[in-house]
Amino acid sequence: MQIEKFPGVMLREADVEQGRVLTTQWQPNLKYGWDAGIAIGRFLSELKQGRIVGTKCHKCHRIAVPPRIFCEWCFKPFDGWVYLKDTGVVNTFSISYIAWDASRLEVPSIPAVIEIDGASHGMGILHLLGEIEPDPAKINIGMRVKAVWKPPQEREGAITDIKYFKPLEEGRR
């Protein structure tokens, strides 16, 4: 049976604003402090020093970045830390015309996964590309890029201590 008329009335914004209907409201104070853990904690601390650090596994000979404490291939702890270069290769990219809250961006951003030099194939971090036009014809998968760091005094131990990755002079790989 099709319901033709639901009970009640449709409410409008004005009904609420002018107090024609009673309401209850609440603004929860949702703050959080989330510990980055051993591996990412050190990763972020090293970023503050201008270095990218990964972890290595002696069994499968992989070097992982971002670092983690556990090798998901060998089911064993990673065996140590290793410093990596701040250069890499674009693994994949996108051009985004909106910000995280869906507001429009005047200048599109170019999120990209960068495979970091020194880490195993396919290991990379998600970051932004800069100093390049947001034009799919000018960005290439496989192009070499280098991190552009914030000045040391502005770094705070966050992924944003790297401002973006810029194309390397040598051009394409």
Added chain:
Amino acid sequence: MTPLERITQLAQTKPCYGEIPTYYLYTFGIAGERFFREIKDNAKIFGTRCPKCNLIYVPPKIYCERCFAGLEEWLEVGTTGTVHTYTIGYVDLDGSPLEEPIILAMVAIDGAYGGLVHRLGEVKPEEVRIDLKVEAVFKDQAERSGSILDIRYFKPRQK
């Protein structure tokens, strides 16, 4: 130095801080609107009655939860009840200690099926017991805003 080393001091942690901005506004619905309107305007507690099951629902419902009939009979149920169960709270919403403990009780409204979860007042925690006869104490009309807190608390009835 291996990744298995343990963090043993808070200063070694690397926390990320953030805030989730949220806000909600909730309307009471058909039954709730009338229920709270009566509390706000007239300081009265209303329920709805199912004639078939002979139950009076407080807070009111627009459907009988037993026979699923639509309920249209509204009636005033008075402001008295008994303590069905209670607990004593020593901390506030954030977990901070309260200066005065609060007594929260499920008050079964006399003659009705169901009741209201509310505060007890004008009574010491050690004097509260189950089946204590209580009555609602309303705020002054000017202070009432159409909220369950328009009832200030329930206090023990004088014998």
